[in-house]
Amino acid sequence: MHVMNARYDVFQRISYNINNTWLCITAPEKVIKAEETWDYVHLRPCTINDPLQRWIIKNNSFWTANGFYRLKDYNWYGYISRNSGDRYNHTLDPSMNDWVNTIATPGNISIQTSIAWDLQTTEGQERYFIRWGSSNKNTTPLYYNPENGHLAQYDPISGSLYCMYSQVDNYQWNWVKWKWCSDSLESKSKGNPTFWNVFFETDQGGMITDYKGNALRVTRYG
Incomplete structure (x- = not known):
């Protein structure tokens, strides 16, 4: 069986580099919020602001950031449970001390x-979230990598990131599209159509511009 190397980094994340994309072991939110009794952990794009990706170490084992749930494993799958007696507790081997x-x-x-x-509609103000190919009312997580300027959506089926890609070029305007990408820094050039400048100006957000300085806009129709 092929075993991949993992990294326990300064942000307390357990991460793997898979096809140049950093994926972290992420605790199931519904267990943390007491909506489910147990659930499997998942690999999701590593971020520095997701508490579900933080794992503390005590008694040679991994626990969720709140210290309540120990990482367990069953048939090679990791999970956490609100029942501490559930098997099997995952324990670090002494050889892992270094x-x-x-x-x-x-x-x-x-x-x-x-x-x-x-x-603004006849029913009041409604908020829509941008995702690959559409917008809808369900919050869609996007991942912004400030090192290469990528704004990406994650596909858990393929395990791949798909980046927002500017098609303005020499046109007056054009739709964005989504293309496969990774965390590779080879595409960090500001001349790359997948490079975006994100300006976090206020708590409500800020402007997003493409590699040529064109502002990202939304349209009500189309």
Whole structure:
């Protein structure tokens, strides 16, 4: 069986580099919020602002950031449970001591965020979230990597990131599209159509511009 190397970094994330994309072990939110008794952990794009990706170490084992739930495993799948007696507790082997004590450099410093816009309708003001190919009322997490300027959506089926890609070029305007991408820094050039400048100006958000300085806009129709 092929075993992939994991990194326990300064943000207390357990991360893997898979096809140049950093994915972190993420605790199931519904268990943390007491909506489910147990659930599997998942690999999701590593971010520095998701508490579900933080794992503390005590008694040679991993626990969620709040210290309540111990990482368990069953048939090679990791999970957490609100019942501490559920089997099997995942325990670190003593040979992992050096790995645990190594202050590892984070693979990325991406931020989980979303892009939303408000629409005034006859029913009042409604908020829509941008996603691959559409907008809808369900919050869609996007991942902004400030090192390469990527704004991406994650596809859990393929395990891939798909980046927002500017098609303005020499046109007056054009739709954005979504293309496969990764955390690779080879595409960090500001001349790359997947590079976006994100300006966090206020708590409500800020402007987003493409690699040529064109502002990202939304349209009510189309």
